[in-house]
Amino acid sequence: MLPVVDRPLIQYAIDEARKAGIEQFCLITGRGKDSLIDYFDMAFELETTLRERGKTALLEALQPSSIEAGSLTAVRQQEPLGLGHAIWCARSFIGDDPFAILLPDDIVQGEQGCVKQLVDVYNETGGNVVAVSEVPKEHTNRYGILDVGHDDGKLVEVKGLVEKPDPADAPSNLSIIGRYVLLPEIMTHLSKLERGAGGEVQLTDAMAKMIGGAPFHGLRYEGIRYDCGDKAGYLEAQIAFALERPDLREAMRGFIKKYADA
Numbered sequence: 001m002l003p004v005v006d007r008p009l010i011q012y013a014i015d016e017a018r019k020a021g022i023e024q025f026c027l028i029t030g031r032g033k034d035s036l037i038d039y040f041d042m043a044f045e046l047e048t049t050l051r052e053r054g055k056t057a058l059l060e061a062l063q064p065s066s067i068e069a070g071s072l073t074a075v076r077q078q079e080p081l082g083l084g085h086a087i088w089c090a091r092s093f094i095g096d097d098p099f100a101i102l103l104p105d106d107i108v109q110g111e112q113g114c115v116k117q118l119v120d121v122y123n124e125t126g127g128n129v130v131a132v133s134e135v136p137k138e139h140t141n142r143y144g145i146l147d148v149g150h151d152d153g154k155l156v157e158v159k160g161l162v163e164k165p166d167p168a169d170a171p172s173n174l175s176i177i178g179r180y181v182l183l184p185e186i187m188t189h190l191s192k193l194e195r196g197a198g199g200e201v202q203l204t205d206a207m208a209k210m211i212g213g214a215p216f217h218g219l220r221y222e223g224i225r226y227d228c229g230d231k232a233g234y235l236e237a238q239i240a241f242a243l244e245r246p247d248l249r250e251a252m253r254g255f256i257k258k259y260a261d262a
């Protein structure tokens, strides 16, 4: 629910998924995170009051959080056993269909939408597709890292995947960002609930087991990713997204100049 400019991170994730044509959403939440689900309910009292008082601009600002009835569901991850375990908790929702995963602490700025680009690749190649970007070698221990096969500069054949390797052991510096399009077969591997890096059930380990079956690609997507799980990344996202807004751009530029010169 952390806001960037004037909307919570979850809103950016839902908007990006919608842009890719996705119509059914499942939030994987846990203890103390009910506000994520409540956010998508109609704020009946507030909306009625605003309507009565003719405050249409404020009423319109609530629109993005409205979602078609029946299109949003949620499952609970009762224990924080890792990302792989979280995804496995949604197995009934996913059923037999390919699906996208968006980790909302990563937000991606750009015209096209990152998941839309993954879906476009999926429609051409089939199989699994993950969004990737280069990171400094010393940061490989923060991400899932690719072992790279054929690479045409945009689309990369995935030969192997390692979760958070030490820089010395990392097969490349190409990291997975929090956007995936995966085949439902991943659930077979996740259901074993094997522990990996950090003692957690890792999505990366289950994905690694799918290599060699269906095609598996990494996409150097177009757009800029901000890691809002990191303090500096979160602050950078505020600046970048505010500068994109016509109503805030000038004020923001003024602030940046003022504080940069101080």
Ligand code: G1P
Pocket (backbone or CB within 6 Å): 083, 103, 106, 142, 143, 144, 145, 163, 164, 175, 176, 177, 178, 202, 203, 204, 229
């Ligand atoms: C998770 C994944 C990791 C991926 C990262 C992207 O890590 O396990 O492979 O690179 O998201 O943000 P986390 O950020 O949960 O530690």
